[in-house]
Amino acid sequence: MAMQKAPQAFPRPEYLRRLSAVRAEMERREADVLVVTSPANITYLTGYTSKSAYVPQGLIVSLKEEEPTFFTRRMDAPAAKHQMFIDSSRVIGYPENLIANPDMDGFDAIIDFLHDRALAGGGVGLEAKSISAQSVDKFKARMPQATIVDFANGVHWIRGIKSDLEIALMREAAANADAGMARAKEVIRPGVREADAAAEIIAALLRGADGKPSTDLSGFFLCASPRSATAHIRWSEDVFRQGSQINLEFAGVRHGYTSALMRTMSIGKPSDRLRRVHEGEVAGLEAALAAVKPGAVCGDVAAAFNSTMKKHGLEKESRCGYAIGIDWTEPTASLKEGDRTVLKPNMTFHLMLGNWIDDDFGYVISETFRVTESGAEAFSKLPRIMFEI
Amino acid sequence: MAMQKAPQAFPRPEYLRRLSAVRAEMERREADVLVVTSPANITYLTGYTSKSAYVPQGLIVSLKEEEPTFFTRRMDAPAAKHQMFIDSSRVIGYPENLIANPDMDGFDAIIDFLHDRALAGGGVGLEAKSISAQSVDKFKARMPQATIVDFANGVHWIRGIKSDLEIALMREAAANADAGMARAKEVIRPGVREADAAAEIIAALLRGADGKPSTDLSGFFLCASPRSATAHIRWSEDVFRQGSQINLEFAGVRHGYTSALMRTMSIGKPSDRLRRVHEGEVAGLEAALAAVKPGAVCGDVAAAFNSTMKKHGLEKESRCGYAIGIDWTEPTASLKEGDRTVLKPNMTFHLMLGNWIDDDFGYVISETFRVTESGAEAFSKLPRIMFEI
Numbered sequence A, B: 001m002a003m004q005k006a007p008q009a010f011p012r013p014e015y016l017r018r019l020s021a022v023r024a025e026m027e028r029r030e031a032d033v034l035v036v037t038s039p040a041n042i043t044y045l046t047g048y049t050s051k052s053a054y055v056p057q058g059l060i061v062s063l064k065e066e067e068p069t070f071f072t073r074r075m076d077a078p079a080a081k082h083q084m085f086i087d088s089s090r091v092i093g094y095p096e097n098l099i100a101n102p103d104m105d106g107f108d109a110i111i112d113f114l115h116d117r118a119l120a121g122g123g124v125g126l127e128a129k130s131i132s133a134q135s136v137d138k139f140k141a142r143m144p145q146a147t148i149v150d151f152a153n154g155v156h157w158i159r160g161i162k163s164d165l166e167i168a169l170m171r172e173a174a175a176n177a178d179a180g181m182a183r184a185k186e187v188i189r190p191g192v193r194e195a196d197a198a199a200e201i202i203a204a205l206l207r208g209a210d211g212k213p214s215t216d217l218s219g220f221f222l223c224a225s226p227r228s229a230t231a232h233i234r235w236s237e238d239v240f241r242q243g244s245q246i247n248l249e250f251a252g253v254r255h256g257y258t259s260a261l262m263r264t265m266s267i268g269k270p271s272d273r274l275r276r277v278h279e280g281e282v283a284g285l286e287a288a289l290a291a292v293k294p295g296a297v298c299g300d301v302a303a304a305f306n307s308t309m310k311k312h313g314l315e316k317e318s319r320c321g322y323a324i325g326i327d328w329t330e331p332t333a334s335l336k337e338g339d340r341t342v343l344k345p346n347m348t349f350h351l352m353l354g355n356w357i358d359d360d361f362g363y364v365i366s367e368t369f370r371v372t373e374s375g376a377e378a379f380s381k382l383p384r385i386m387f388e389i
Helices: A012-028 A039-046 A074-083 A106-116 A133-142 A154-159 A164-187 A194-207 A272-290 A298-311 B012-028 B039-046 B074-083 B106-116 B133-142 B154-159 B164-187 B194-207 B272-290 B298-311
Strands: A033-036 A058-062 A069-073 A091-094 A123-126 A147-150 A221-224 A245-254 A257-266 A321-325 A328-334 A348-352 A355-358 A361-363 A366-371 A376-378 B033-036 B058-062 B069-073 B091-094 B123-126 B147-150 B221-224 B245-254 B257-266 B321-325 B328-334 B348-352 B355-358 B361-363 B366-371 B376-378
Touching (some): A033 A039, A039 A058, A039 A154, A069 A074, A123 A133, A164 A194, A164 A366, A257 A272, A257 A321, A257 A348, B039 B154, B074 B091, B091 B106, B164 B194, B164 B257, B194 B245, B257 B348, B257 B366, B272 B298, B272 B355, B272 B361, B272 B376
Parallel strands (some): A033 A123, A069 A091, A123 A147, B033 B123
Antiparallel strands (some): A033 A058, A245 A257, A321 A348, A348 A366, A355 A361, B245 B257, B321 B328, B321 B348, B366 B376
């Protein structure tokens, strides 16, 4: 029996529109065919979210065909037939003798296909950052007639402006993140083990809100005293104590689309230092959001944040945010001074004000927002407070 | 105040022993210095499990120094000082102007360091598979006097034979996986949403067993009817039904060490086909474990599995397992016919009998085991049954 199609996150015309934009970029870069290897870009162009990127895979977009062709390991092909909007005949599972084989891998199957389709002699776009040096070398060596075009972040930039359908998923994801933070406020108590609190918060994130569960778990970080200076520790085996500060960063996820959220909690009265930093950061956050409008550039938003922080006697060394969408960070626009990316409606950013100030103190707050016709819409409904427990 | 050290997963001599083995391999490969970039290898050599590999980082092992030096983003340095066994002065946070900068990144800071230490003119080992083609090119271009040595899986192979301390962590991780599977059996019921069951199972995995929580969540897959042919879908928004088959794959994790576990469940009586496959696979599993002993090779284990399956009229296309340890799969030994890796005590494998047979049917069962002095020790205490709900 043929694998049935999953309910699709988007209608077919949405995917075809995205593919048309990619083909226009291919023409600009003189690539007749593009091998998409970034997992988030594959999700964007097909709806596929199954986790098969542990082995070589590639989505092959040709200038001449409406639907792309996907190569993955044979055992992962059924999930691709199930989830991708394309015809199942366009999902090709390569055989098991290409796994854990020192001489050949899945990219050889893709190169064979390009030769078979007479596509190995023209411009061949590769996402070179997503694959190893050896793999890039293999494409060059096995297709000596081709002109290899590094597609760099070409597809990532196309993803930058979301459709209203994508925005709707990011709002749902944000509601799930809010549910996680609400649960955190309930379960973080003196004597509770950090791992047990993480278990409860993650369960709430996954159950989600409004009947829309999270479809994945993305990055999750619970950095509590005496580790508030750390940014990316999952959790520890320690227990919370009276006076503990807890920095939380996590996200809701809907069909790949991620809305991130950070808040700081304090068990008992926060220290004066913590309160002063919180006040400055919230003022900076509000100033940054007020600077968002179509036509402004990313650097303007960062400048509004930085100058407000300075008034409060604070500074943040790292950029104050970045483009966000499928699988969290998009490696394109940064909210930092000097970034000249022009803001347009439905660009989405994580205004990420985590500030790891020295070796024993850090503070976090953030908002995931979209650019509207006149300003910014933050997706979270949570207040911008430091939660006192 | 200096960042305090976390409780260490291993004593200092354990790390020094591992580093000595790496230095011996460096001498064999004629590398005076090695830049370790694989996150699991960095965990192995330092105890670091914080999630900072989203930006360039490298652990620099020199033939001349007992302790390595770690370069990471400035905001991630406190976590490294906290978790790594090395002196905090050996953790170097590179500045924020190397983030989201098209011209320079963290690898430039590492290359500068190698020049400063007069290490850029000899043999420089790189784990080329873990970094992009552009990054390898940068090392070559900025160190024209160096002989770049691709270290390939050199460190991964050293990780293959575990110490008793590592085995103890893998047993703890297996107990956590067992707790997750026990919870799955309780919560999977007709009418329950897959995402809600996943939330409960993951929470149980994280809480763990015997007072030892999981320190991370690793791969988690719940592939239920009509998706039992899929291997790597997280879960769906669908509900379980009477007659549903549920294929589960997940792991407990302790300080990076992962014990994976797969079991199939059936709501109500399984079909004859499912029962026949289950019986053949369990017989194959027992035959494979019986073939494990020091001096046998990986291919012997696979042959025992395959011949037993054949007697049951079954076959499995993919390899029947692989080396496992930190962060799940080790890209070294495979349990497949033709693999001549000789089994030695305290090698650990995931005997992974997931069998995605056609587009509408798959079955899973697995054991994580170690090679003992005379045979195999499976870490899970679960029976090798198909759970009927």
